[in-house]
Amino acid sequence: MNEEVLINSKMGKRNPFTVPQGYFDQLTEQIMKNIPEDNIQDNSEENIQTARIQPMKPAKKAIMRTLRPLFYAAACTCIAVFGIAAYNHLNKQATDTQQLQSNIVTVHSYSDSYIEEATDYAMLDNDDIYASLLADM
Amino acid sequence: MMVRQYSEQLYWQVRRIVLTHEDSNDVLQNAFMKAWTSLDTFKGDSKLSTWLSRIAINEALDFTRKQKNHPLQSTDDEELGLANQLMADNYFDGDETEAQLQEAIAQLPDVQKTVFMLRYYDEMKYSEISKILGTSEGGLKASYHIAVKKISEFFKHND
Secondary structure (H helix, E strand, O other): OHHHHHHHHHHOOOOOEOOOOOHHHHHHHHHHHHOOHHHOOOOOHHHHHHHHHOOHHHHHHHHHHHHHHHHHHHHHHHHHHHHHHHHHHHHHHHHHHHHHHHHHHHHHHHHHHHHHHHHHHHOOOHHHHHHHHHHHO | OHHHHHHHHHHHHHHHHHOOHHHHHHHHHHHHHHHHHOHHHOOOOOOHHHHHHHHHHHHHHHHHHHHHHOOOOOHHHHHHOHHHHHHHOOOEOOOHHHHHHHHHHHOOOHHHHHHHHHHHHOOOOHHHHHHHHOOOHHHHHHHHHHHHHHHHHHHHHHO
């Protein structure tokens, strides 16, 4: 490129800027002074690479993502167990009610026959009693 | 340490944009602060040096934009011209031609200015510059070509 050659021939690539003496020796310290202490850590490139491999927030997300099916499975199991327990409980209640009802029916039938017999007996008049006594003799 | 390893390289990248030592020092401090606070956003899809360069250069360009919008220098300084201001700067060791080159570079749009400095002075590859500026290599080549043309025209006019 002709223009680039022209610029290069006019002034080369020399850096015309300078800094105060010893500036770069103190620069690191000066920068570190301005960084809040809780942020200061060993930020060497190696450590940053390691931190990148195991980042805190993404790791939490990854754990949640891995555990999500387990949470769903646990929730389904809980619902199933609760459902079965509720069904058994209701079924048992229904059986007890049925049994109680049949007992009541038995008591009822027993009571009815007894009452009928008692009523029949009560309805006997004197003639019937004499006839019965004579028949036994 | 990250600061010790990259501070000098970043300083020069900032200095070529900002031009004065005091401002470059402030911009570099801010750039490192930003890098520290957003270290967890560094994804590792580029080199750490590239990521830091992006932060520092953006910070430097922001600074120059703000300076253009709200110039702190006096009117006398403005009339003096950038080349003359540089010649009066204790931390500028160049001659008049070099000061004029810096003035010519400072007048370029941001991308042209940055790509010229990274390519011309640091001899950085276009692929690397592309990662820093987030611009395609083709676009950068075009920008560099335009920048070189403008600077050479600036010299021709001042000869």
